[in-house]
Amino acid sequence: MAGTRGKTDMMTVSAPAKVNLSLRILGKRPDGYHTLESVMQMLALADTLTISEADALYFTCSNPALESADNLVMRAAQLLQGISPHSLGARMHLEKQIPVQAGLGGGSSDAAAALAALNVLWDIRLPLDKLATLAATLGSDIPFFLNGPCALVCGRGETVYPVVHQTPGHVVLVKPSAGLSTPRVYADLHADLLTESSQTGQLPETMALLQALNSGNIEAVAHTICNDLEASALTLLPELTNLRARMLQAGCLAVILCGSGSTLCGICDSSSRSLTIASMLANDGLWTWAGDWLLPTDNS
Ligand code: C5P
Numbered sequence: 001m002a003g004t005r006g007k008t009d010m011m012t013v014s015a016p017a018k019v020n021l022s023l024r025i026l027g028k029r030p031d032g033y034h035t036l037e038s039v040m041q042m043l044a045l046a047d048t049l050t051i052s053e054a055d056a057l058y059f060t061c062s063n064p065a066l067e068s069a070d071n072l073v074m075r076a077a078q079l080l081q082g083i084s085p086h087s088l089g090a091r092m093h094l095e096k097q098i099p100v101q102a103g104l105g106g107g108s109s110d111a112a113a114a115l116a117a118l119n120v121l122w123d124i125r126l127p128l129d130k131l132a133t134l135a136a137t138l139g140s141d142i143p144f145f146l147n148g149p150c151a152l153v154c155g156r157g158e159t160v161y162p163v164v165h166q167t168p169g170h171v172v173l174v175k176p177s178a179g180l181s182t183p184r185v186y187a188d189l190h191a192d193l194l195t196e197s198s199q200t201g202q203l204p205e206t207m208a209l210l211q212a213l214n215s216g217n218i219e220a221v222a223h224t225i226c227n228d229l230e231a232s233a234l235t236l237l238p239e240l241t242n243l244r245a246r247m248l249q250a251g252c253l254a255v256i257l258c259g260s261g262s263t264l265c266g267i268c269d270s271s272s273r274s275l276t277i278a279s280m281l282a283n284d285g286l287w288t289w290a291g292d293w294l295l296p297t298d299n300s
Contacts, residue, residue: 009053011121015113016046016294017104018144019171019258019265021221022209024195025228033140033156034186037195037202039163039209040105040141042149042294043171047096047106049073049113051121054091057081061094072111075138080118080126083134088122099287101179103259105141112145132160141259149294150213152206165213167221169293172274174247174281175263176239185260188232195228222253222267233261240264243286250277 018040026035059074061067068074073092081088092114098106115135119126126134128146135142140157152161195203202210205226212220234240240257244264247255251273252266268274271292278290 009121011051011117013049013051013113013117014046015049015098015106015109015145016042016044016148017098017106017109018042018141018148019104019173019256019293020227021213021225021256022206023227023229023259024203024206025189026195029156034189035155036153036157037206038153038157039206039213040144040148040151040153041169042145043104043173044291044294044298045098045104045173045289047094047098047110047113049110049117050093050095051114051117052091053121054089056089058089058091059094060092061096063096063100066094066096066100072107072138072142073114076111076114076135076142077118079134079138080115080122080124083126084122084124086122088118090118090121099175099179099263101181102175102263103180103182103257103261104173104263105145105259108139108141109145111135111138112142115142116146132158149296149298152202152210163210163213164296165216166295167213167216167218168295169218169221170268170271170274171291171293172247172252172266172268172277172281173258173263173287173289174243174266174278175287176237176243177286178237178239178262180233180237180261182260185229185232185236188236189229190232218267218269219253225254225256225267227257227259229260230257233257237262243281246281247277250280252277 132143136158150163209224274290278288
């Protein structure tokens, strides 16, 4: 959650998108999930959740297709409601900016924003670690969004180590009209696409990325980004290969798939370059966004 505004009887909460600067899949677990090692970074692109007290739970959304009882915002509220001895309600409205099936973590971020805001609004005062444990039962990425703006995420996603760095990142996001289903991308991940790990510590490439973020050198960051889901996503959606080539040709330092896709994230050396590439590809009818990633100072 990037921040809350307002009195405690009416709150406006920002729910930022994320990009995985690295996503290494280390193996499949007996429960069907995968063990991963990922450096996740929040972006300035965000949904906005407005919450006020009410007699029961109500949920509306600027995108009517998402306005259902199984939306993660509603499920997060019900989960928190379930651990309180009191009868609690809230009116929740979500303004969507983050596209769906995009790999940008929008739904997970919305859920984290709801958990954090309702924990305050309902005066439940669950400590952050307990809230994160609860969040992990709803979705693997949600614990990260209770932390941030940057973190090393391990296990299924429930182990989150905040990473504090001050390297500014100018990015351009480009999403084809087709989305990608996360379970489908994981299902097509064959054993030879996994990253071998001795399980004795962080992978060398994760260490290199963390060092690059620490050094403030965006070119070093661009050279160390990686995503094990790319091969599977590019097979499912071949147009991503051409799109990535166009983004590199237009001047991105590096291009990476966001999570399980279908958004591509280009890292640029300036905000003017990311804006230029975004407007060029928007002319082709693609969804684009240009902006910066969040630094600790943006997250107060
Ligand atoms: O936890 P969440 O419901 O967000 O995960 C969505 C899908 O992503 C899962 O159904 C699974 O296919 C895949 N996944 C995985 N391993 C993880 C996280 C997600 O296989 N650590």
